[in-house]
Amino acid sequence: MNKARDWDQLERWDRSYYLHSTQAAAEHVYTAVESMDGNYFTLADGTRMLDFQSQLISDSMGHRHPAIHAELTRAMERYGHVQFGMAHEYRARAAKLIIEDVIGANSWAGRVRVFSSGTDAVECATNMARLYTGRSVILTQAHSFHGMVMGSTMMRGYRNNLTPDADRNTVRDVPGFPPHGYIPIPPPEPEDHAANGTLPSIVATEQIIQAIGPENIAGVITEPMLGGGGTFPHSAYMPALVGLARKYGFLWIDDEVITGFGRLGEWFGYQCWPGLTPDILAGGKGVNSCALPVGVVIASKQIADLFEKARWWSGSTWDGHPLVCATIVGNLEYMLANNIIQQVRQRGAYLKERLDALKPKHPSIGRISGRGLFQVIDLVNDKGTPIVPEDRFSAFTGDLGAHPNVIVYQETAKRGVYLGGFTPNTLKLGPPFTVTQDDIDLAVDALDAALDVVEAKYHKGAAKPH
Template sequence: MVLAKTTGGRVDALDRRHNIHPFTDLAAMEKAERTVIVKAQGNYVFGEDGRKFLDGLGGMWCVNIGHGREEMAQAIADQVRQLDYYSPFDDLTTPAMASLVEALAQRAPGNLNRVLLTTGGSTAADSAVRLVHHYFIRLGQPSRRHVISRHNSYHGSTYLTASLSDPGYSEGWLAEREFVHHISAPNLYRRPEGLSEAEFLEVLVAEFEEKILELGAENVACFIAEPIQGSGGVIVPPEGYHKRMLAMCRKYGLLYISDEVVTGFGRLGHFFASEARFGIVPDIITSAKGLSSGYVPLGAVILSDDVYAVLSQKTGAYFNTGFTYSGHAVACAAALKNIEIIEREKLCERVRENGPRFEEKLKELVGLPLVGDVRGSRFMMCIEYVANKTRKELFADDVRIGKRIWRHCQKRGLLVRPLAHLNVLSPPLTLTLDEIEFIGDVLRDAIYDTADELTRDGIRTE
């Protein structure tokens, strides 16, 4: 078999005929517009028609070191030649696997020194919850099985992690609702009118405690939270939120899972954001995406020595989870090279230096038509569009406002991610100051063009 030719619409035709894209309207998929990406280099990707696009979404929150790294390709090729794959089961290991788990333990906060490697972010979060259940069974507290998550969260696409995510992700599916529960998102833009940030924080903490008491603290296993909610709209919580939620977990004996699939590996300027940015050391961190910069799929669950001590206290009590490709040697080699590049090129420091300008440039859009809110941190940003700026009213779904602006951005050589009434941006950490200016300028023009388009279509905005 050979790759489909990239001329004459062949790729487009094959894709429409056979491919089921993730998170899409299947009824409209065959007629949906396609952009065939055939090449990537640095911070740019290229279409089959020769068009060049600045990758404003970093693939999918993940290409932290940029595309087409020759030394990464060489590291992957060298590992394939040396050892392509071998089973991680039955007490077998490889140099790549052992080296990577050491590297992760060295960079994780506190005493998070034990690592379970998985195949991606979904399997990491799924495994983390299974691990928590196993933990409480080992403690003789099997009733502790309830998990508290949040609205606007996204934790993955397995059956369990889709259930952990915002209920909207489970529309059309029979989600797990017996032991998975949701509390409010810490969305400052959408907080009740008249509340200050500090007052809103108290409301959120009180709601969390009320949910624990409603379920019975003896029945609740853990709280799972992204430091900044990603696909749910890049929601930055009120100051001190994570510290207060962790304190509530400690009060009632819950474990705290920090989902750093997006925020890890430099996106917020640190290898992990939980402690460095938000001042907490959780019990468990999940990671993926930037762990290998998307070059090869990989995920990780990093847990504390305290949790591991309980899991390992009884000989013969198996922890029955793992995957054929857990700790795949090629994926581990890619992750090790990725870490090397991030540290050698000081990409975390670069994000801390250039991130504030990225925030400033995008926040200049707040006064434009359609723009309700611009939020985020460093290289993780979001623009929320509204039909009425005073009342913060959203557009009807069929307006597809995020997709309209995405289309105008693409015409100008910029790829952003459309999520209903949002556009999110998560560019490679190698983004330059000139490219930051380009992104902001293109978005400004695209928003104005979209406002004109809505007027022509008879769609009212205020």
């Protein structure tokens, strides 16, 4: 225990004054972190934990990466905050790196804007789609996750409206504002779905489009791999869904806050489907390894041109913050110079190999899927069905401690590994890109033991955990 800090006092202050999320006060578990370094973090009691979830599938280059922090240190010698109406070195360098070096100067991407969170980026992307098309409806996949806000302001003149280049005497509000229209479409089928013709989700989605009227739809927002629900879609799903967007004339908004900048073994998840390019991309997390709060929006050349020529009344105090942009520069320059994408592929292949070897041993493993360093395990009972019947439709009510993902989290933590999931039956394995084979072995061995505990509870006749 660190004697320099009174963690008991800090816990009292935290419990008394901080407004917490997800856990009710009576069930709040105080987990104090003393320090973070590389692929590990150390708790207040001295316990060292392998971070096999990169916190929230976010800290992709590990914690306090020297290249990122070195650039941040250099930036702090010159900059504090620069409001978004002014320019600075790091904004230009970050934009050039993303558009020219990562995506490619001759590719689809036109311009990028830097925000302070992935939620901000998604909010901006959906507003851009509405303004560009003049329509209000956004289609969103069931089980997807895009942030936790419902719109930031209702004041005319300060609510993301647009004065077009063609007529400086007019103003265009975001269509449907207020309120916004978000309409769910079915989730994608998993990649092991036995397809026979057009996927059922695509058939149902087209019926929804026809019922709404495509003339009312601004865009569809998708995740290449669902971050919250943890589903990697069937190979036919994304081309078919984007095909509907092209057929009916609305935009494809690609939410890559979790998958973007290397997580799936490509710079972006959409590249898992050659030939597909989004109209608008929302990113975050991996663009600077979450060294500071960050989000980005990347618009196609055509869309970016319209907004760049217009008076676009949008933005927040932190947009393009020099210190945030410096961490983007440090992160991307290091990734490019050291071929980190190839490293993700290699480490991801080894992780998948180790997980596949567990499946014959553990009847609780129903499915293993994913790409790169984002692998997901779906857990089942002795009948082969989800242990918690609501599965990805769970409202997180009742005794959460009985959920298999919570059991795995508790059991792996006993073995020095931070590993769990979000929805009840789903485990999400998303270690940093800097993970080693020894780290992977430690995590999979801990998971092996944790699954014994799950099976002792939910599988009749299963061997008792060792």
